[in-house]
Amino acid sequence: NYILAIETSCDETAAAIIKNGTEIISNVVSSQIESHKRFGGVVPEIASRHHVEQMTIVLEEALKQANMEPKDLTAVAVTEGPGLVGALLIGINAAKAFAFVHGLPLIGTHHIAGHIYANNLVQPMEFPLLALVVSGGHTELVLMCEHGSFEVIGETRDDAAGEAYDKVARVLNMPYPGGPHIDRLAHEATEAVPFPRVWLEEDSYDFSFSGLKSAVINYKHNMDQRGEEIIAEHVAKGFQDSVVEVLTGKTVRAAREFQVKQVIAAGGVSANKGLRTALEKAFKEEGIPFYVPPLKLCTDNAAMIGAAAYEMYEAGIRGNLAMNGRPGMELMSWK
Ligand code: ATP
Ligand code: MG
Numbered sequence: 001n002y003i004l005a006i007e008t009s010c011d012e013t014a015a016a017i018i019k020n021g022t023e024i025i026s027n028v029v030s031s032q033i034e035s036h037k038r039f040g041g042v043v044p045e046i047a048s049r050h051h052v053e054q055m056t057i058v059l060e061e062a063l064k065q066a067n068m069e070p071k072d073l074t075a076v077a078v079t080e081g082p083g084l085v086g087a088l089l090i091g092i093n094a095a096k097a098f099a100f101v102h103g104l105p106l107i108g109t110h111h112i113a114g115h116i117y118a119n120n121l122v123q124p125m126e127f128p129l130l131a132l133v134v135s136g137g138h139t140e141l142v143l144m145c146e147h148g149s150f151e152v153i154g155e156t157r158d159d160a161a162g163e164a165y166d167k168v169a170r171v172l173n174m175p176y177p178g179g180p181h182i183d184r185l186a187h188e189a190t191e192a193v194p195f196p197r198v199w200l201e202e203d204s205y206d207f208s209f210s211g212l213k214s215a216v217i218n219y220k221h222n223m224d225q226r227g228e229e230i231i232a233e234h235v236a237k238g239f240q241d242s243v244v245e246v247l248t249g250k251t252v253r254a255a256r257e258f259q260v261k262q263v264i265a266a267g268g269v270s271a272n273k274g275l276r277t278a279l280e281k282a283f284k285e286e287g288i289p290f291y292v293p294p295l296k297l298c299t300d301n302a303a304m305i306g307a308a309a310y311e312m313y314e315a316g317i318r319g320n321l322a323m324n325g326r327p328g329m330e331l332m333s334w335k
């Protein structure tokens with residue numbers, strides 16, 4: 001089984017070929033970060049145009065690196081949602097055309113299922129499994145009892161973790177995307193500005209990061225008013241410590257309650273060094289296996305889409321040429 005996967009939900013144009021859902025044969029990512037940087041975030045119109053320019057190049061490169069031809073493929077998979085509608089449509093139309101021309105089945109995949117399945121490219125997923133999904137648009141705890149079964153037990157009530165990182169980075173005059181810069185500053189810090197931890201109700205697995213973000217903005221504002229300089233490293237560490245403590249604390253509590261066999265982290269923010277270290281330490285103490293993919297597979301890529309699509313293919317799921325971009329697509333079980 002060889003799946004050609006395409007991902008264009010945001011600002012990465014990506015294509016990959018995955019063997020049997022677990023082995024990366026090729027994995028090509030063309031990033032647009034440089035084009036969006038000067039606007040401080042992703043500009044949808046620019047993203048779509050980039051995808052149009054890059055799609056064919058990335059597809060051909062994925063086949064070339066794999067040394068494969070379309071006739072060697074089993075199916076074509078593509079991110080159906082969620083994401084920017086104009087961006088999604090470029091990948092979907094490319095996938096439809098490719099599937100139609102070469103007579104291959106088409107599979108529409110959920111972007112977050114992809115982030116979670118990135119882990120299956122590193123070691124086999126074991127169930128029940130708890131996934132902490134932390135990305136630019138999502139922050140949620142997902143319980144999986146088997147392949148293709150997703151139960152969201154908690155999610156953010158306002159900002160996603162990555163969104164909070166990017167906004168705080170802006171306050172500190174760091175370029176987009178801000179996550180890696182905050183991470184680096186936090187590790188250079190000797191002190192942390194004390195910011196609140198937002199735990200919400202005692203039994204809740206939900207998250208909230210907008211209050212923390214406001215606390216950082218207010219701190220900067222108050223310091224400015226007093227004519228004092230903020231120390232960016234100390235602010236970054238204060239912010240990151242709060243995010244990491246709450247994410248880790250809730251993940252540990254959920255892992256205990258649902259007695260999971262494996263815990264994984266997924267999404268762009270799981271590239272965060274502070275978070276990775278804290279989760280590794282916590283689950284070592286808990287005695288529960290914890291995994292997080294290598295950095296390249298944490299941020300957006302098509303390999304993860306191919307990994308998820310393989311399980312969908314095995315479950316008999318097929319899309320058709322009426323497939324449309326679904327910007328607000330919910331994470332739904334296929335089993
Ligand atoms: P979603 O997956 O929810 O649709 P997205 O695809 O835009 O959103 P990803 O590409 O998965 O999100 O992740 C991007 C986010 O990850 C950005 O907000 C970025 O700042 C953050 N990020 C990347 N590296 C780090 C890091 N080292 N520390 C913290 N955040 C990081
Ligand atoms: Mg991205």
Ligand code: FE
Nearest residue numbers: 135268299300
């Ligand atoms: Fe993503």
